Amino acid sequence: xxxxxxxxxxxxxxxxxxxxxxxxxxxxxxxxxxxxxxxxxxxxxxxxxxxxxxxxxxxxxxxxxxxxxxxxxxxxxxxxxxxxxxxxxxxxxxxxxxxxxxxxxxxxxxxxxxx
Amino acid sequence: xxxxxxxxxxxxxxxxxxxxxxxxxxxxxxxxxxxxxxxxxxxxxxxxxxxxxxxxxxxxxxxxxxxxxxxxxxxxxxxxxxxxxxxxxxxxxxxxxxxxxxxxxxxxxxxxxxxxxxxxxxxxxxxxxxxxxxxxxxxxxxxxxx
Numbered sequence: 001x002x003x004x005x006x007x008x009x010x011x012x013x014x015x016x017x018x019x020x021x022x023x024x025x026x027x028x029x030x031x032x033x034x035x036x037x038x039x040x041x042x043x044x045x046x047x048x049x050x051x052x053x054x055x056x057x058x059x060x061x062x063x064x065x066x067x068x069x070x071x072x073x074x075x076x077x078x079x080x081x082x083x084x085x086x087x088x089x090x091x092x093x094x095x096x097x098x099x100x101x102x103x104x105x106x107x108x109x110x111x112x113x114x115x
Numbered sequence: 116x117x118x119x120x121x122x123x124x125x126x127x128x129x130x131x132x133x134x135x136x137x138x139x140x141x142x143x144x145x146x147x148x149x150x151x152x153x154x155x156x157x158x159x160x161x162x163x164x165x166x167x168x169x170x171x172x173x174x175x176x177x178x179x180x181x182x183x184x185x186x187x188x189x190x191x192x193x194x195x196x197x198x199x200x201x202x203x204x205x206x207x208x209x210x211x212x213x214x215x216x217x218x219x220x221x222x223x224x225x226x227x228x229x230x231x232x233x234x235x236x237x238x239x240x241x242x243x244x245x246x247x248x249x250x251x252x253x254x255x256x257x258x259x260x261x
Contacts, residue, residue, distance in 0.1 A: 034221050034222075034224050035221030035222055036221065036222050036223065036224035036225075036226040036227065036230075037224055037226065038221075039161050039164065039165060039226070039230055040224075040226040040229075040230040040233075044157060050221075052220075052221050054220060054221075055133075055136075056135060056136060056220050056221060056222075057221070059135070059136030059137070059139070059140055059164070060136070060164070060221070062140060062143070063136065063139055063140065063143060063157075063160040063161060063163075063164045064157070064160075064161065065157050
């Protein structure tokens with residue numbers, strides 16, 4: 001099982017919420033820009049891979065017990081969105097990879113992470 | 116009748132996308148502080164958020180009542196909105212009347228009401244066109260679905 005730290009390393013990701021512990025294990029990965037689908041289908045403690053950068057992503061992730069948000073294509077949310085994630089103790093990792101590449105890299109090293 | 120151990124009301128303003136989800140985040144924190152089991156907290160949070168988003172997306176305003184007893188969490192949402200013409204159709208997965216703005220935020224996939232029902236042990240919906248919609252959701256805290 002991968003840790004969030006290992007996921008960050010696999011994706012050459014930048015942690016936008018410094019100070020939040022990344023030694024937590026990551027059991028599942030869920031990739032979607034539809035927050036409706038996240039609320040309906042994501043397993044607790046999953047990593048959410050998305051291209052959306054609104055505060056709703058942070059709130060959705062928090063309410064659905066997501067363990068970390070991975071933002072694709074090098075996206076960076078507004079500082080107030082990052083602040084909200086920090087307050088909620090939710091790590092945000094930004095990576096230059098596309099959503100497909102994120103899923104492919106994690107899947108190669110952690111084949112059982114999808115659902 | 117079981118004695119209510121906690122009760123709180125939340126006002127929800129229609130169209131207020133900036134604050135969307137804040138009430139549900141507060142509810143989640145309250146339930147955690149009350150010592151409700153994590154899986155029940157998660158289901159209640161999802162139910163609350165879906166219902167809150169429905170008010171924000173479709174109604175002028177609404178009120179969410181949270182009540183907690185020793186054996187259940189109940190969330191009742193009353194909105195002053197347009198009402199739902201065909202409730203059965205609105206309950207089917209994938210059916211949505213969302214605008215492009217809502218979809219840009221990642222909502223409006225037609226999963227809201229079915230997901231509320233899925234996460235509730237008891238779900239009731241009453242809607243009157245031109246008047247509004249009332250959703251009543253109960254989640255039992257003993258881990259058994261009715």
